[in-house]
Amino acid sequence: MSKSYDYIIIGAGSAGCVLANRLSADPDVSVLLIESGPDHTSPLIAMPRGIGKLLSPGNPHVWSYKAARGEGMSDEQWLKGKTIGGSSSVNGMVYVRGTPADYDNWEAQGCTGWGWKDMGRQFVALEDHQLGKSQWRGVGGPLKVSVHPSGHALCDAVISAAGELGAARTDDTNHVDSVSHGGFGYQPQTTWKGQRFSAAKAFLDPVRAPRT
Template structure:
């Protein structure tokens, strides 16, 4: 078992982890370790937009399913979760749509300072280079390339016309002033290739000497000194390793971040008691 020390350990190289790795390693005085359970993202199947259906249940997908759904004849629904650099942004359908203004305002009203829509909008703008829209809602110098369909298919055009005939207003930009309506979607595609979080944020900084990216490194447990998290234990190609840091950031997704917490003894008491904690 080897041990290494960093200033920051980031668990998960998905949409959040790639951004964290980029921003934190910009400080040359910080040593950053990024752990990714999956592999690299160079496979043409990932980078070619039209091949996204082949990514379901591939080596780049965790293969998750929901619990049986009583309202759907007990079917278990496919839940895509990326397992590669870029995480789910490396296997998704590349549709670019921001959260709704009402959701952000609700979170702010619950007491989460700084989460109002007008407060997060500058970060959306900072993140993108939008090739189609140049206004107060879009950026022109960010790492994430956002494009629009150059030409809609005849079927799509008829679909949008039908929607308008029944009173649904046309909306050319679902990331602008309003989200209601019908219209074409924006996408994270640049020069005919997927623009994932890894492409936008991680690949440009991979050569930084203070950034270490470990693939096939599956985090299995958080390490503690008393009540403080000081490191991560992970399994890499069948070998148990550990790394330590001043701060550990979990960005392993909606499922595997809480799973890692539970495996480490953090979570609802009734859940932990079932495992003997």
């Protein structure tokens, strides 16, 4: 039996999952999300250490292709997500938002709405951050963000060494002051309670219709 949809989204990567979430906010709208890879049900996806197995050529959860580096340099093997959640289901789970000055520069070059005053608010709205709410950090949003547990001897030694070189220690490496002026600390991650928290888990699963 054929069925029609109001929207068809090709690719269930991070952007596709967010787009499906936002379009589905209208109860009168039907959305079809198409992905060429498998579902994100593998325990290797849920388990952060599964990245070592996921990012292997031939794994069904990744695209594997060669990227040309330029004249005189050998090609590189690049792996990108080929599963529900896209690369957010296979990546290293490091949560980096970018530099506010970069967003402002994009807006200055004509990308209206891409300045930090607008984009920063979007980050705040999407986050449910373990460190709690601040001006540019959010709680209650769909994306869970946690911080690597402190107290690891090697990590603390590296952070202390950075401090000896003049880099201030910070609890949140995405804090606008840390990004603008430099800071060193444990990295926020898209994990929650020991498991990966991909775009699929954050944005798609809550609005996904039961499979038939």
